Amino acid sequence: MNAATKTSTIRGRALSTDVWETLKKNRAAFVATLLLAVMSVMVVVAPILSPYAFDATDFDRISVGPSLSTLHLFGTDALGRDLFVRTMYGGRISLMVGLVATAVSLVIGIAWGATAGFIGGRSDHVMMRIVDVLYAMPFMFFVILLMVFFGRSIVLIFVAIGAINWLDMARIVRGQTLSLKEKEFVEAARAGGVSNVKIVLHHIVPNLLGVVAVYVTLTIPQVILVESFLSFLGLGVQEPMTSWGALVNEGAQEMETAPWMLIFPGAFLATTLFCLNFIGDGLRDALDPRDRSN
Amino acid sequence: MLRFALKRVLGAIPTLLVLIALAFFLIKAAPGGPFDTDRRLPPEIEANLQAAYNLDEPLYRQFGLYLGGLLKGDFGPSFQYRDYTVTELIAAGFPVSLRLGGLAMLLAFVVGVAVGTVAALKQNAFTDHAAMAAAMIGISVPNFVMAPLLVLVFAVTLKWLPAGGLGDWRNFVLPVVALALPQIAYIARLTRGSMIEVLRADFIRTARAQGLPQRAVIIRHALKPALLPVISYLGPATAAIITGSVVIEQIFGVPGLGRFFVQGALNRDYTLVMGVVVFYGVLIVVFNLIVDLVYGWLDPRVQYQ
Numbered sequence: 001m002n003a004a005t006k007t008s009t010i011r012g013r014a015l016s017t018d019v020w021e022t023l024k025k026n027r028a029a030f031v032a033t034l035l036l037a038v039m040s041v042m043v044v045v046a047p048i049l050s051p052y053a054f055d056a057t058d059f060d061r062i063s064v065g066p067s068l069s070t071l072h073l074f075g076t077d078a079l080g081r082d083l084f085v086r087t088m089y090g091g092r093i094s095l096m097v098g099l100v101a102t103a104v105s106l107v108i109g110i111a112w113g114a115t116a117g118f119i120g121g122r123s124d125h126v127m128m129r130i131v132d133v134l135y136a137m138p139f140m141f142f143v144i145l146l147m148v149f150f151g152r153s154i155v156l157i158f159v160a161i162g163a164i165n166w167l168d169m170a171r172i173v174r175g176q177t178l179s180l181k182e183k184e185f186v187e188a189a190r191a192g193g194v195s196n197v198k199i200v201l202h203h204i205v206p207n208l209l210g211v212v213a214v215y216v217t218l219t220i221p222q223v224i225l226v227e228s229f230l231s232f233l234g235l236g237v238q239e240p241m242t243s244w245g246a247l248v249n250e251g252a253q254e255m256e257t258a259p260w261m262l263i264f265p266g267a268f269l270a271t272t273l274f275c276l277n278f279i280g281d282g283l284r285d286a287l288d289p290r291d292r293s294n
Numbered sequence: 295m296l297r298f299a300l301k302r303v304l305g306a307i308p309t310l311l312v313l314i315a316l317a318f319f320l321i322k323a324a325p326g327g328p329f330d331t332d333r334r335l336p337p338e339i340e341a342n343l344q345a346a347y348n349l350d351e352p353l354y355r356q357f358g359l360y361l362g363g364l365l366k367g368d369f370g371p372s373f374q375y376r377d378y379t380v381t382e383l384i385a386a387g388f389p390v391s392l393r394l395g396g397l398a399m400l401l402a403f404v405v406g407v408a409v410g411t412v413a414a415l416k417q418n419a420f421t422d423h424a425a426m427a428a429a430m431i432g433i434s435v436p437n438f439v440m441a442p443l444l445v446l447v448f449a450v451t452l453k454w455l456p457a458g459g460l461g462d463w464r465n466f467v468l469p470v471v472a473l474a475l476p477q478i479a480y481i482a483r484l485t486r487g488s489m490i491e492v493l494r495a496d497f498i499r500t501a502r503a504q505g506l507p508q509r510a511v512i513i514r515h516a517l518k519p520a521l522l523p524v525i526s527y528l529g530p531a532t533a534a535i536i537t538g539s540v541v542i543e544q545i546f547g548v549p550g551l552g553r554f555f556v557q558g559a560l561n562r563d564y565t566l567v568m569g570v571v572v573f574y575g576v577l578i579v580v581f582n583l584i585v586d587l588v589y590g591w592l593d594p595r596v597q598y599q
Contacts, residue, residue: 137313138537141555141570141574142317142320145320150324229537234560235560251442255442274431277434281430
């Protein structure tokens with residue numbers, strides 16, 4: 001009786017609490033998180049507050065520099081469109097691609113890795129051999145092929161980028177699953193007659209989330225980078241819609257006369273990637289048991 | 295060792311086949327053909343065109359013919375540059391790309407290892423933090439943002455270096471640096487991590503206990519094991535540099551293979567795009583294989599099973 005009341009006072013630590021505590025201790029990662037949150041809110045809210053639309057031309061002010069009086073905070077581009085609003089719209093696309101494509105890769109990676117690790121044996125061998133073979137592919141080129149052949153739709157960008165980024169995730173998840181499935185609680189579940197599918201979904205996958213969280217934060221910047229790379233080459237989001245990569249491309253062409261067109265979108269893109277990398281590194285230091293360098 | 299090498303070489307063959315098949319069937323699955331025009335061609339001409347490019351054969355035969363051609367170094371005709379074969383275009387562009395990429399790789403390796411080693415020796419001191427912060431920026435600022443910024447500063451504002459094109463060595467400075475920077479950053483971080491670990495190892499303590507000077511300990515004992523992760527990263531680094539060269543060549547107007555690739559992609563020159571993908575893909579797979587073999591040779595702990 002006494003023992004029972006004692007255990008009930010021990011509170012479980014949710015993963016989210018753990019992550020939050022870790023982040024607070026790592027000052028750089030904490031600042032990065034705040035900065036990222038501010039930028040995300042800005043990207044969503046700021047265009048609503050500006051008097052300009054992302055595709056509207058201001059004929060009186062074509063290619064003018066940043067100015068507070070006209071409310072063209074970042075200036076305008078060669079077509080007289082407000083660069084501030086366009087940068088925010090570009091950010092929406094970039095961040096959305098980052099989240100959706102990462103989610104796609106997450107689902108594929110966890111399903112593949114957990115299945116391979118849990119079944120084990122020959123299936124595991126074959127499944128991981130497939131991952132090995134795919135790993136050696138120059139995927140950026142295949143994404144470009146997809147864009148060229150099947151048109152440049154945003155949905156295809158999500159799926160294509162997500163579908164190439166799951167390999168790391170699958171490897172990590174498989175490794176963790178291999179060790180988790182030998183644990184007592186899995187044995188207990190099996191003894192209790194829980195089906196294999198339920199064991200994987202309810203007992204294995206929740207225990208993977210810590211490690212997966214690290215790789216999610218490291219995958220998002222990679223994915224954003226791939227999208228902006230495509231857009232930079234003119235193979236991503238199409239006009240008049242825009243993304244940070246497309247804006248940097250326009251800026252690079254006009255940089256001698258209108259350097260602000262390069263600097264603002266470039267700074268937003270770089271800062272976002274910087275923050276995400278910092279958060280990912282911070283999380284990895286705290287959560288990844290394999291990292292011994294620190 | 296020989297068995298290990300042979301096994302790795304044989305292991306690369308399915309990878310190559312999958313690579314070529316993926317590229318080939320993607321093209322075949324693409325909507326629209328290369329000869330679709332607004333005007334309908336007379337059926338005889340269309341049939342002749344199809345026959346000239348083997349498009350009237352069944353799919354598996356087409357794939358076989360393409361594979362056979364590849365073995366002879368024949369990537370087929372270009373669909374847009376009518377007078378050139380894809381092989382000729384690759385032969386024209388690749389040497390330029392190779393020079394650019396090779397120099398970038400060399401720079402990345404030398405500078406990355408140097409910076410990483412220094413940071414590891416000064417672990418947690420100011421030098422270390424500064425180097426790792428710089429590396430983080432190097433990783434986070436994409437090539438195609440860094441390159442125009444370099445042009446803006448060094449070519450447009452300071453006028454020290456040309457902004458692009460081909461010429462003497464000065465034309466190569468900015469593209470090589472822009473291409474190498476992210477890789478310098480990665481290699482520096484890798485070297486630092488593994489060097490810190492190696493410096494804690496027993497054999498380093500032994501070497502120090504024998505009174506060897508710091509320089510000898512680092513160069514003769516610590517560097518080789520610390521470089522192993524860097525060596526195995528050279529495979530992915532090659533892939534990254536090849537991918538990066540696509541945008542860098544575009545920005546600096548370097549007439550390399552990456553530029554042909556982008557032009558081909560925008561012009562829907564299917565055979566050229568496919569040829570470049572297969573060519574670079576094979577290159578990456580082969581390079582990975584070489585890195586694998588070198589790693590096995592350098593690290594006695596790898597078992598040749």
